[in-house]
Amino acid sequence: MYTTLIQVRTIRYHQIAEEVKGRILSGAYASGRLLPSESELSAEFNVSRVTVRRALEILREEGLADSRQGFGWFVAGETVRQPLARLATIEEQMRNSGASPERHILEFAFEEAPRDVANALGTTNVLRVKRVNLSDGQPFAIVTVWCAADRGQHLSRADVERSPFYELLDVPLAGATQTIGADAATADEAELLNIPVGSPVLQCQRTTTSTNGDTVLVSRHVFPAHRTEFVVDLPFVDQSIAPSGLRLVD
Numbered sequence: 001m002y003t004t005l006i007q008v009r010t011i012r013y014h015q016i017a018e019e020v021k022g023r024i025l026s027g028a029y030a031s032g033r034l035l036p037s038e039s040e041l042s043a044e045f046n047v048s049r050v051t052v053r054r055a056l057e058i059l060r061e062e063g064l065a066d067s068r069q070g071f072g073w074f075v076a077g078e079t080v081r082q083p084l085a086r087l088a089t090i091e092e093q094m095r096n097s098g099a100s101p102e103r104h105i106l107e108f109a110f111e112e113a114p115r116d117v118a119n120a121l122g123t124t125n126v127l128r129v130k131r132v133n134l135s136d137g138q139p140f141a142i143v144t145v146w147c148a149a150d151r152g153q154h155l156s157r158a159d160v161e162r163s164p165f166y167e168l169l170d171v172p173l174a175g176a177t178q179t180i181g182a183d184a185a186t187a188d189e190a191e192l193l194n195i196p197v198g199s200p201v202l203q204c205q206r207t208t209t210s211t212n213g214d215t216v217l218v219s220r221h222v223f224p225a226h227r228t229e230f231v232v233d234l235p236f237v238d239q240s241i242a243p244s245g246l247r248l249v250d
Contacts, residue, residue, distance in 0.1 A: 012045075012047060013047075013055040014055070016041070016047065017056070019045075020041075020055065020056070020065075021059060021064060024075055025064075030075060030136060030137055031075050031076070031136060031138065032075060032136075032140065032226075033074060033138055034072060034074045034196075035065065035072070035074055035075065037072055038053060038056070038072070038073070063076055068200075068225070068226045071196065071224075072196070091133075091164065099135045100135070100136050102134040103133050103134070103161055104131060105129065105131045105157055105160060105161045106130045106131055107128065108127075108128075108129050108160065109127070110125070110126070110152075110153075111126065111128055112125065112126075113126040113128075113146060117218050120218050121148050121215055121218060122148070122215070123148045125150075126146045127149055127152035127155065128144065129144070129145045129160050129165075130142070130145075131144075131160070131161070132192050132193075135227075139192060139193050140193070140227050141223050141228075142193065143220070143222075144220045145160075145217060145218070145219040146218045146219070147165065147169065151171070151216065155168055165217055169216060171210045172210060172211045173211070174209050174211045174213070175208070176206050176207060176208040176217075177206070178204055178206045178207075179205045180202055180203070180230060182202060182225070183200075183201050183222075184198045184201065185197055185199050185201045185222075185224075189222050195224050195226075199224070199225075200224075200225035200226075201222050201223060202223040202225055202230070203221070204219075204220070204222075205218075205220055205221075206218070206219045206221065
């Protein structure tokens with residue numbers, strides 16, 4: 001009798017693994033998407049969470065699923081890797097890795113700038129664009145960009161949905177400074193990125209300058225931590241106790 005019970009449980013978690021695997025392979029659960037929680041799957045299949053977890057472990061062993069603290073289980077796939085050795089758009093980096101990028105404009109407005117943005121751009125009158133970037137149909141970044149209103153007065157909502165600012169502003173660019181930190185997703189960010197509230201995100205602040213030294217763009221980027229990697233080339237520097245390009249934060 002004891003042997004029979006173990007056999008039934010073994011078959012059951014394999015059945016659940018096969019069902020979820022079928023959803024992944026069919027595209028119903030896309031790469032990077034969060035899977036239903038263990039509690040939700042437990043209720044769906046009328047089994048214990050232990051049985052569900054064993055099924056998900058099988059999928060992890062097959063390279064189809066993975067889990068991260070603060071996120072739960074998600075469909076395994078290539079992370080969005082962003083080299084920081086040169087100035088490039090997210091879309092360009094994604095296309096180079098074989099992904100299909102999209103952008104959805106959420107807000108497009110000429111308005112008064114926040115104080116820090118006004119100080120950086122040297123004006124209080126700005127164009128602000130907020131968008132969600134998608135990779136193969138799944139959200140992976142929330143991006144807000146500001147430029148001086150006089151630089152962006154010729155732009156439309158359709159323009160910034162179709163092309164990056166780098167291609168739309170008639171200004172020769174010298175480069176950018178980018179600061180990356182860790183944070184927790186707010187309710188709005190979680191909804192847009194399809195992740196749990198409070199889960200880890202990477203917050204990036206970027207200031208782009210022209211060859212004349214003027215700040216032409218200020219942008220803020222929010223990435224879900226389970227899908228994003230920043231790759232930094234660190235040159236060897238003599239007589240240094242810290243990697244070049246990194247600094248401690250108070």
